[in-house]
Amino acid sequence: MYEQMKEELLQAMRNILADNSKIITFTVYTKRQRFDAFIISQPDSFASPIFYFGDYFNSYMKNISPEDLAKEIVGIYYLSDNIGSLLNLAF
Numbered sequence: 161m162y163e164q165m166k167e168e169l170l171q172a173m174r175n176i177l178a179d180n181s182k183i184i185t186f187t188v189y190t191k192r193q194r195f196d197a198f199i200i201s202q203p204d205s206f207a208s209p210i211f212y213f214g215d216y217f218n219s220y221m222k223n224i225s226p227e228d229l230a231k232e233i234v235g236i237y238y239l240s241d242n243i244g245s246l247l248n249l250a251f
Contacts, residue, residue, distance in 0.1 A: 169230060
């Protein structure tokens, strides 16, 4: 079920995001634990939070649709990117 959720969630986000967007998946290892994660990347974007698939799995199991989860994630992404742009931070 977990792998199915990941694929459905990735596809739902691709359906929402602009064509020049990328979703980069990776694995985080910490304290002997493994977490599947992803970020969203767009040209000229300021930043992206790290999203963890596990954070959304329980919602998926409670029949929250991948489309609704994707809307939440994309909203968080755009909010974080806009906050960074408003603060005009440079690294």
